[in-house]
Amino acid sequence: MLFVLRRLGFYLLAFWVSVTLNFLLPRFMPGDPVSRMFARSQSRMTPEQITQLQQLFGLDDRPLWQQYVDYLGNVFTGEMGVSISRFPTPVVEVIAGQIGWTLLLGGTALLIAVVVGNLLGILAAWRRGGFLDSMLPPVLVFVGSFPYFWLAMGALYLFGVSLGWFPLRHAFSAGTSPAWTGEFVSDVAVHLVLPAVTIVVVSVGGWMLAMRNTMIATNAEDYIVMAEAKGLRPGRIMFRYAARNAMLPAVTSFGMSLGFVVGGALLTEVVFAYPGVGYQLLAAVQGLDYPLMQGIFLTITAAVLIVNFLVDIVYVRLDPRVRVS
Amino acid sequence: MSVTESTSASLGAAPGAGSRPKVPRDLTPDAPAPARPSGRPTPRRGFLRSLLRNRKATLGVGILLLFGALALLAPLLVPGDPTVITGSGSQAPSAAHLLGTTAKGQDVLALTLWGARSSLAVGFLVGLAATLVGVTVGLAAAYFGKVTDDVLSLVTNVFLLLPGLPLLVVLAAFLPPGAGTVVVVLIVTGWAGAARVLRSLALSIRAKDFVAAATVTGEGSGWIMFREILPNMASIVMSTFLGVVIFGIGSQAGLEFLGLGDVSVVSWGTNLYWASNDGALMVGAWWAFLPSGLCIALVAFALSLLNYAVDEVTNPRLRVPRRRRAGVHAPGGGTVVSGVADAATSNATSPASATGHSPTPVLEVRDLTVEYRGENRTVVGADRVSFTIGEGEVFGLAGESGCGKSTVAHAIMRLLRAPAVITDGSVRFCGRDVLAMPDDELRSFRWRDVAMVFQSAMNSLNPVMTIGDQIADVYTTHERVSRSEALRRAGDLLELVKIERSRLRAYPHQLSGGMRQRVVIAMAVALRPRLLIMDEPTTALDVVVQQEIMAQIADLRRELGFAVLFITHDMSLMIELSDRMAVMYGGRFVESAPAATILAEPRHPYTRALMNAFPPLTGPRTELRGLADGVRFTDIGDLVEVVGGHWVAPHDEPDDDRHDQLRDEEASE
Numbered sequence: 001m002l003f004v005l006r007r008l009g010f011y012l013l014a015f016w017v018s019v020t021l022n023f024l025l026p027r028f029m030p031g032d033p034v035s036r037m038f039a040r041s042q043s044r045m046t047p048e049q050i051t052q053l054q055q056l057f058g059l060d061d062r063p064l065w066q067q068y069v070d071y072l073g074n075v076f077t078g079e080m081g082v083s084i085s086r087f088p089t090p091v092v093e094v095i096a097g098q099i100g101w102t103l104l105l106g107g108t109a110l111l112i113a114v115v116v117g118n119l120l121g122i123l124a125a126w127r128r129g130g131f132l133d134s135m136l137p138p139v140l141v142f143v144g145s146f147p148y149f150w151l152a153m154g155a156l157y158l159f160g161v162s163l164g165w166f167p168l169r170h171a172f173s174a175g176t177s178p179a180w181t182g183e184f185v186s187d188v189a190v191h192l193v194l195p196a197v198t199i200v201v202v203s204v205g206g207w208m209l210a211m212r213n214t215m216i217a218t219n220a221e222d223y224i225v226m227a228e229a230k231g232l233r234p235g236r237i238m239f240r241y242a243a244r245n246a247m248l249p250a251v252t253s254f255g256m257s258l259g260f261v262v263g264g265a266l267l268t269e270v271v272f273a274y275p276g277v278g279y280q281l282l283a284a285v286q287g288l289d290y291p292l293m294q295g296i297f298l299t300i301t302a303a304v305l306i307v308n309f310l311v312d313i314v315y316v317r318l319d320p321r322v323r324v325s
Numbered sequence: 326m327s328v329t330e331s332t333s334a335s336l337g338a339a340p341g342a343g344s345r346p347k348v349p350r351d352l353t354p355d356a357p358a359p360a361r362p363s364g365r366p367t368p369r370r371g372f373l374r375s376l377l378r379n380r381k382a383t384l385g386v387g388i389l390l391l392f393g394a395l396a397l398l399a400p401l402l403v404p405g406d407p408t409v410i411t412g413s414g415s416q417a418p419s420a421a422h423l424l425g426t427t428a429k430g431q432d433v434l435a436l437t438l439w440g441a442r443s444s445l446a447v448g449f450l451v452g453l454a455a456t457l458v459g460v461t462v463g464l465a466a467a468y469f470g471k472v473t474d475d476v477l478s479l480v481t482n483v484f485l486l487l488p489g490l491p492l493l494v495v496l497a498a499f500l501p502p503g504a505g506t507v508v509v510v511l512i513v514t515g516w517a518g519a520a521r522v523l524r525s526l527a528l529s530i531r532a533k534d535f536v537a538a539a540t541v542t543g544e545g546s547g548w549i550m551f552r553e554i555l556p557n558m559a560s561i562v563m564s565t566f567l568g569v570v571i572f573g574i575g576s577q578a579g580l581e582f583l584g585l586g587d588v589s590v591v592s593w594g595t596n597l598y599w600a601s602n603d604g605a606l607m608v609g610a611w612w613a614f615l616p617s618g619l620c621i622a623l624v625a626f627a628l629s630l631l632n633y634a635v636d637e638v639t640n641p642r643l644r645v646p647r648r649r650r651a652g653v654h655a656p657g658g659g660t661v662v663s664g665v666a667d668a669a670t671s672n673a674t675s676p677a678s679a680t681g682h683s684p685t686p687v688l689e690v691r692d693l694t695v696e697y698r699g700e701n702r703t704v705v706g707a708d709r710v711s712f713t714i715g716e717g718e719v720f721g722l723a724g725e726s727g728c729g730k731s732t733v734a735h736a737i738m739r740l741l742r743a744p745a746v747i748t749d750g751s752v753r754f755c756g757r758d759v760l761a762m763p764d765d766e767l768r769s770f771r772w773r774d775v776a777m778v779f780q781s782a783m784n785s786l787n788p789v790m791t792i793g794d795q796i797a798d799v800y801t802t803h804e805r806v807s808r809s810e811a812l813r814r815a816g817d818l819l820e821l822v823k824i825e826r827s828r829l830r831a832y833p834h835q836l837s838g839g840m841r842q843r844v845v846i847a848m849a850v851a852l853r854p855r856l857l858i859m860d861e862p863t864t865a866l867d868v869v870v871q872q873e874i875m876a877q878i879a880d881l882r883r884e885l886g887f888a889v890l891f892i893t894h895d896m897s898l899m900i901e902l903s904d905r906m907a908v909m910y911g912g913r914f915v916e917s918a919p920a921a922t923i924l925a926e927p928r929h930p931y932t933r934a935l936m937n938a939f940p941p942l943t944g945p946r947t948e949l950r951g952l953a954d955g956v957r958f959t960d961i962g963d964l965v966e967v968v969g970g971h972w973v974a975p976h977d978e979p980d981d982d983r984h985d986q987l988r989d990e991e992a993s994e
Contacts (some may be wrong), residue, residue: 014483025499128743141633145625147578150597150618157606157614200942215644216393222784229738230848231771232802240798241787248789258486263490267579281491282583285498297495304488320789320832 003322007312015247018301022294027058035059037288044087053291055323072200080295087288088244094095095277099299101171102276106265108192109199110258116200118250122243124208125215126234137212140205140285148264152198152271159194166194169273195272199264202310209254221245248319255311258304372560382634388627390705391716396441407435407591417611425612429602437595437616443592444574444621451511451573456566458512459519460558467527468550479651484517493576497585507586511573518572519565526561528609530554560639569668571625592642593617593971622784645748684753687888688737688775688857689986693740693750694733695912706732706745708912709963714856719882719889721903723896723935729912730892731780734858737890739767755855773803780861782841786833792819792844793829798980799851818847822877839870850881858890875902896936900924905970908932913961918971928973931958 023052038050038059047054054060056074058067075082080091124132143151160168172187218224221244227237266278273279277296284292316322333488337864342531385808395402410430411422418425424433425441462481466474493510500506528538539553582593584602588595596617600606605613637643681887695707707729714720735750737739739759752759762770779785787795795810796818806814816826822843833841842862849857862878865870875898882889893899899906907917908931916929925935964972 010479011486013479014486017483017809018487022495025495135326137633138630141624141629142626145629146622147582147618149579149582150614150621153597153601153606153614154429154618157611161606163610170561213636213640220642222781223787225735225740226779226785226845227787227798229740229771229777230799230802231768231773232798233768236798236802240790241488244789248388259486259488260490262488263493263579266494267488267582270583278491281494284493285583292499293495293498297491298489300488301849305486307488308737318789321834 003316004313007309011309015302015305018298019072019075020068022075022298023058023068026294027064027067027291040288045082046228047188049082049088052079056081056291056294075298080298083284083289085284085289085292086175089151091291092268094280094292095295095299098277098280100304101274102265102269102278104171104188105192105195105199105269105274105276106261109196109203109265110261112196113200113203113260114254116208117204117249118211118243119212121208121211122215122238122246124212125246126238126242128216133212134242137205137209140208144202144205146202147267148198148202149267149271151202152195153200153270155194156271167191171275182267195268195274199261199268203261203264206257207250211246211250213251218242218246248315249312249316251318255308259308262300262304270292332780338793345901372638376634379634379638381637385627385630385634388623389631392441392445392624394447395438399435399438399442403432403435403438405435407431407439407987409468411435415605415608415613417484418612424616427599427609427613428605428608428610433596433613433616434589437593437620439591440596440617441620444577444588445510445512445624446596447577447592448570448574450508451515451577452566452570453510454508455515455519455573456562457571458516458521459565459569460555460562462520463523463525463527463558464514464550464555466524467531468546469553474524474528477520481517481520481524483512486520487514490576490579493580494583494585497580499528507577507580510580511576514576515572516567519569522561523558523563526558527554530557545923559634564632564635567628567635571628571632573622574621593621665967686715687718687755688714688890689751690733690737690755691751691753693733693736693752694744694748695729696748698744698746705912707736708961709750710909710912710914711750712907712914714888714890716855717886717888718905719891719903721899721906722890722909723894723899723906724894724909725894725935728909731860734777734860734890734892734914737858738771738777740777769803772799772849772854773852774854775856775858776854777798777854777858777860778842778845778849780863780864782838782845783833784847786841788833791830791832792836793831794849794850796829796844799848803852814847815850819844819853819879820891821850824846839873840868842866842870842874846874846878846881850885850887853885854887856863856888856890858892860892861894864893864895894935908935910958911961913974914964914972915958915961915974915976916972917964918973922968922971926947928967928971929976 016120036055051060053071055062055067058064060067062070078092082088083091083094087096123138124130127133132188156168157308159165167190171191172184173191174179176184176187178184183284223245224237224242227241232241265276266281268274269278270282271274277300281296281300283289284296379951408431411432412426412430414426414430416422416426416427416430424431424437426432427436445689456557466477492514496510496513497506500510504705536549536553539549544553577586577592578594578597581588581590581592582601584598586594588590588598594617597614597974600610600613603613604613637975662673690713691711693707693710694705697704697706710729710733712720721735724730732741732745735745737759738748739747739762741747747760755772757770759767759770786792793812793815796815797808800806800811801808804811812829816829819828824840824843824847828836828840833844836844846862859878863874868876878889881887881904891899891903891904900923903920905918906920906923907914908923909915910931916923916927916932921938923932927936958976962975964974968970
């Protein structure tokens, strides 16, 4: 319990750091990019919207500490101003409309990569010198060396443009509108294949190698020899004794690698024009939409931190040694 | 996770550990794989040499050198500004433009070669800077400890947790565009990963004995940091550096592809940005898009290969073993060279068979030979070892660490793993040939017929399973009973070794060391095996608990009547418990006789040295004398029966004088 509370404190601290970073960036960066943004879009805004944005970005003459306190208050109440590029929709609404697609893409890809990668790693370590152990790792390392976006573009070109097997862009066909019908769901699934597969292909090798290396260390433990001496069936030793212990570090690195997965998903979204927050983040950057940019960054950070916290809770369930300490 | 692994490996030859262990001073419990070659090379020179011998490393270095040369020579190979339009747009590869032209008409080959300059420079610059920060933070945390460490690791972990690419995007959006911005942003987001690894590494090295030794001898802290700790971090610093370079090159490409870098700079990332912006793929101009991506991938692959090789060199276990002809298979099977089983049966000259206690021995080991096959040399772990154990008999096996006694124990249950291979001899249990058993028969033979108590109870219990489940596993596997029935029986077993039934739900770490060992012993007798192998069952325990455990084992033996193969280096304990015993040295038996005979009349000089390693608690002081430094017995011959049941290996007589003297001293007490 103490462990969980300590982790919670840590994540709150991490969130505070990213909020503070967000607060400081527009105020201390050279070139005053925010003024440029205002110069471009001020004419469309109501006076209240202008005041609110000025407060968010420090273009008023309140003392810095007061700006900071107000900023923290705004962030925690979800007041992140209006989007410039999608004026006059509030930032929170823009994000709410798109985070679902990112969760769908990132979640699906992550789940498949983690399950497949770890299973391959377990099997490779179990049969040392076998095909999985000797042939697959170099191949996966090579595939994993390609930039996400490059592989995504290659897949788009090959399976989308040349072969025409999959749609080229977006999360669902133009003209359809989201509904819980079989037709729409399968349309979404077809659109999901290429982006998700590219993420899986690039990231699965990392999972496999990490799991393989931990499993190799675990297989040398006395309790594995003991389990063998007990005459247990290989499957039981492999999963209940070896993999069950080897997965503990994998669970920790799952949380750690989340940031990378988000980054990979961001690039993939850009290539496939997938309407998630990553795609929107790039659009916000290009449209000098600083409120939206900040909102998306904070949302992504919060999501990563929350998942990490959930992972910690799961970890406590998985490792009895943490439970007592 | 591989960090701690490789750390321990690279620390093997830390200062002070370089000399060969002397015989027989080191009487500590030995690992399941004894007779390991002792001298290891010093970490740095040996590390680089083995790295250069590694095929993955040479391939990686080769690719990197090639790209480095191309980047350096770009102005000579394709002179002039690569962005200048030299042909018509979107032309496929031809003699004039080997890699075709972009949509604007620039030469793709020129752009790719010139792009290498910026991409490699940024990647390696980021790698160097971030690693430098990481090393500094790591050493500072280990050096100052306490609050500094807390703060530094907190900052590191926070930075590590913030999602990298979105942070990069936001930072790049606020900063003025330019190549310098990209470098700064990449360092800011890349250092934390390096710092985290290097901090925990520095801390773990700081906690090692040789650092403590250096502190005690009064070395200054700075000297310790830079001469003791830093050199031992070399391999991990290197792999961290490689990792950050991969991150740097990939992220730079990602940022530039998104148009967040300086798009006028020629680099692989901007080449891809323009290819995408000009819609190269939509018009099928794959040549504008392929080269830069392939270059990034090849460089990252080369770096990964190198990184992988560093891992393998520092942690040899990761190396892919060459598959051997005869059924080498990973955990589960036990390794036997085919044909061994029948090869040995004809050899009937084995002396120990004649010493059999009863007409039908429970265990009959004959000419058992085990080799540890390394890449460069082969070490014999057990050399033509023969003995029998009768029904209900306690047979002791004594010897120093690394003499091969655990190897023998593991070979009997076929628990040896590569690189250990049983190359000769036979193991018969009640007449059944153990080495020839197929997998399923072997599985039911294990634990039902022969069970084993390992030396460290903490390590032989699965830390994430309750002890109840671990005992129940034995019943559900061998007796095919339901889980609840298995748990009920597990409870009975616990009560047999005087542990409350309620502790079934306890995890190993919740029990004391003595309790854990009793759990392991209970587990061992669960199926009432006819033979129990005890591999130093009490070494890790204090003397009081040791007594309790030994009394427990004696009780169980009286009740259940199993035979015991008892392995220890504690001669007094062994003589007290064993009916017959053997002394082992360098994989060979040097003496075998009833325990009382050995006590009264040890014949081999090594046996005497071993018995003298423990001074008597009462009586006048005697000088402790082991074997003189460097005394080793080589080419130990087959045992010869000197008196009925007392077998001794032939040995040089001159040694006897010294030991006769010793014996006289003993006799005079």
